[in-house]
Amino acid sequence: MFAEIFSILYQFADVFAFLILAAAGLAIIFGMMGIINMAHGEFITCGIYVTVICVQQGMPLPLAQAIGALSAGLVGIALERTIIRHLYHRPLDSILATWGISLMVTQGMLLLLGSSWRGIGTPLGSFQVGDYTFSTYRLVLFGAAIGVLAGLYLVFMRTGYGIMARATMQNAEMAQALGVRTQHMYAASFGMGAALAGLCGALYAPTMTLIPTMGITFIIESFVTVVVGGANVLLGTAPAGILLAVVRTALNAWYGQIAGQIGLLIAVIVVIRLLPEGVSGWLSRRER
Amino acid sequence: MSAEPVLDVVGLHAAYGSTPVLRGIDMHLGKGEIVSLIGRNGVGKTTTMRCLIGLVRATAGHIRLRGQAITHLPPADRARLGIGYIPQGRQVFPRMTVEENLRVSQLAGGKSDPQMMERVFAYFPILKERRRQSAGTLSGGEQQQLAIGRAMVGNPLLLLLDEPSEGIQPSIVRMICEALKSIRDQLGVTILFVEQNLDTIMEISERCYVADKGTIVAEIGRQELHTSEAVRRHLLI
Numbered sequence: 001m002f003a004e005i006f007s008i009l010y011q012f013a014d015v016f017a018f019l020i021l022a023a024a025g026l027a028i029i030f031g032m033m034g035i036i037n038m039a040h041g042e043f044i045t046c047g048i049y050v051t052v053i054c055v056q057q058g059m060p061l062p063l064a065q066a067i068g069a070l071s072a073g074l075v076g077i078a079l080e081r082t083i084i085r086h087l088y089h090r091p092l093d094s095i096l097a098t099w100g101i102s103l104m105v106t107q108g109m110l111l112l113l114g115s116s117w118r119g120i121g122t123p124l125g126s127f128q129v130g131d132y133t134f135s136t137y138r139l140v141l142f143g144a145a146i147g148v149l150a151g152l153y154l155v156f157m158r159t160g161y162g163i164m165a166r167a168t169m170q171n172a173e174m175a176q177a178l179g180v181r182t183q184h185m186y187a188a189s190f191g192m193g194a195a196l197a198g199l200c201g202a203l204y205a206p207t208m209t210l211i212p213t214m215g216i217t218f219i220i221e222s223f224v225t226v227v228v229g230g231a232n233v234l235l236g237t238a239p240a241g242i243l244l245a246v247v248r249t250a251l252n253a254w255y256g257q258i259a260g261q262i263g264l265l266i267a268v269i270v271v272i273r274l275l276p277e278g279v280s281g282w283l284s285r286r287e288r
Numbered sequence: 289m290s291a292e293p294v295l296d297v298v299g300l301h302a303a304y305g306s307t308p309v310l311r312g313i314d315m316h317l318g319k320g321e322i323v324s325l326i327g328r329n330g331v332g333k334t335t336t337m338r339c340l341i342g343l344v345r346a347t348a349g350h351i352r353l354r355g356q357a358i359t360h361l362p363p364a365d366r367a368r369l370g371i372g373y374i375p376q377g378r379q380v381f382p383r384m385t386v387e388e389n390l391r392v393s394q395l396a397g398g399k400s401d402p403q404m405m406e407r408v409f410a411y412f413p414i415l416k417e418r419r420r421q422s423a424g425t426l427s428g429g430e431q432q433q434l435a436i437g438r439a440m441v442g443n444p445l446l447l448l449l450d451e452p453s454e455g456i457q458p459s460i461v462r463m464i465c466e467a468l469k470s471i472r473d474q475l476g477v478t479i480l481f482v483e484q485n486l487d488t489i490m491e492i493s494e495r496c497y498v499a500d501k502g503t504i505v506a507e508i509g510r511q512e513l514h515t516s517e518a519v520r521r522h523l524l525i
Contacts, residue, residue, distance in 0.1 A: 160395040163384070167392045170381045177341050177375070179367035179396030179442060232383075284383060 003130025008253060014138050015252075015260075016245035017145035020237065021203060022218040023225035024148050025196030027233040030226055032169050032189040034091060035084065038099035040222055041215020042106065043194045046072040047201025049113070052210055055120045061206065068202030069195050076194020080187050088186070102215070109212035117210035137206065144203055148196065149238050155192075156234055165189055169232075224264055228271045230278020239279045243267070292319040293355065294446055294478040295340075300349035302332075302339045309335045311502035312349070315480075317446070320472055322479045324489050327499035333482040334376055336499065337450045340480075341373040342366045354445065368397050372439030376450040376482075378431040380438070382424025386415050389423050389434055393442035408437040411467045429460030436464065440471065447471070449481035453488045465491045490514070 026040045037043075047068040054064030079101070087094040124136040156162035167175040168185045176182050200218065208214060228244060229236030247267045252260035275282045293316060300313040309332050317323050325333050338344040340351060342363035351359045358366050367373070372393075381389050390405060409416035412433040418426065423434055432452060439447055447468075453461040469492055471477050483489050489496065493513060498506040 160391075163388050163391050164395055166384055166388075167381050170383060171379055173343055173363075174375065174379045174381070175392065175396070176363040177343060177367055177373040178393045178438065179364050180392065181364045181396075 029193035043197035044201035047198030065202035069199035072198020073195025230280035232280035236280030370445035372444030
């Protein structure tokens with residue numbers, strides 16, 4: 001009995017980690033700038049490839065993962081400076097531009113790097129509970145997801161950057177009029193969003209075979225979590241992750257993976273119908 | 289007018305798209321003056337304020353702050369040079385605490401003077417009581433005090449207030465007027481405010497600029513101001 005309960009909790013933690021890690025970067029960029037970043041999957045892919053390349057060059061995995069996240073962040077800042085900043089307040093144009101970037105990157109990678117790469121293998125082995133065997137690394141991923149949420153809370157609630165970023169999110173014009181250089185806030189936040197996407201890729205790199213289009217593996221869960229969570233990453237992303245992880249874990253356990261995926265999509269449709277601004281919009285309204 | 293000029297506006301023009309709104313605004317404010325900008329609805333008062341802080345782009349003319357040209361600077365730079373802006377409707381950050389709202393100006397200006405925060409609490413004690421409360425849950429009068437306090441934390445030379453009495457009960461308006469006079473007397477801050485409320489204009493204005501059709505059509509001095517007919521005439525035209 002204990003083993004079954006542990007198994008369900010383990011699966012919940014696994015799904016929760018995937019949703020949070022995949023969505024955190026997207027949620028920051030959407031919440032801060034209102035930009036729906038269709039190239040989010042490519043930042044994740046960047047994190048994966050850089051991590052794998054670094055490990056294949058003999059670097060320890062944690063260092064390679066840090067470099068993977070940092071690389072995606074730097075690419076994000078470069079992209080913001082060259083393209084995205086010209087598209088603020090033009091949501092449809094930004095969707096089109098980021099989608100175009102996504103297509104160019106995936107096709108470019110297919111041409112340059114080929115259709116698949118050897119992975120690096122999952123570290124840390126496994127452990128057994130009852131009759132079941134579990135990957136230890138998946139628990140690390142759950143810890144990383146909790147760490148990302150805690151880190152975001154600290155950055156946005158306890159630092160000067162966080163106070164100015166939240167002011168910019170709530171009223172960019174007023175923040176400017178008080179002296180906040182909102183362009184810098186946007187660049188830093190886009191970079192942070194991209195770095196978190198890269199971190200997601202870097203953390204999942206050891207669990208996957210590499211293909212240039214692998215960003216798509218994450219993109220549905222990212223968008224579903226952000227839509228359910230709403231624009232406020234602090235208020236919405238964690239509750240959305242918990243809600244969707246419960247739905248998916250339950251359906252996975254009872255009817256299999258496809259039912260879990262369908263359940264996730266049905267959940268997002270129901271939430272859009274009942275809470276058009278997502279969980280964070282609903283919570284903000286209740287506060288007021 | 290005081291000898292030391294703080295704000296000089298010459299021939300200021302601005303437009304929304306192809307529609308001109310300001311057609312040559314001229315104003316001069318000296319250090320420590322309290323001046324109102326009055327006129328009927330739609331004559332360009334709020335646009336003038338937004339143009340002074342840089343939220344609306346000037347298409348012609350000059351703005352100088354203490355002699356320094358700021359016409360083409362972005363809003364953040366103008367705030368850092370010493371313009372404190374209190375917009376119509378207050379526009380506090382509703383999902384941040386009172387203290388966080390105040391800290392935005394402090395952090396943005398790079399000025400970590402804890403004394404200014406304490407001074408703001410001295411002018412508006414209610415803000416100290418409610419420092420941990422979300423700004424969105426404050427009353428209109430408290431939000432107005434917060435908006436003024438938030439601008440003050442940036443240590444400004446010039447405060448721009450857009451309709452500070454709008455939607456606020458008269459006793460709180462009087463208290464805010466007293467605080468503004470103290471801010472001017474103690475810190476030498478120059479104050480320009482847009483107002484429709486005759487009592488508020490009479491209470492603290494030393495001069496009035498009268499706007500009509502995007503330009504300044506009259507300037508009412510201290511003597512004339514106190515025969516309220518002159519002001520009333522320009523508000524009710």
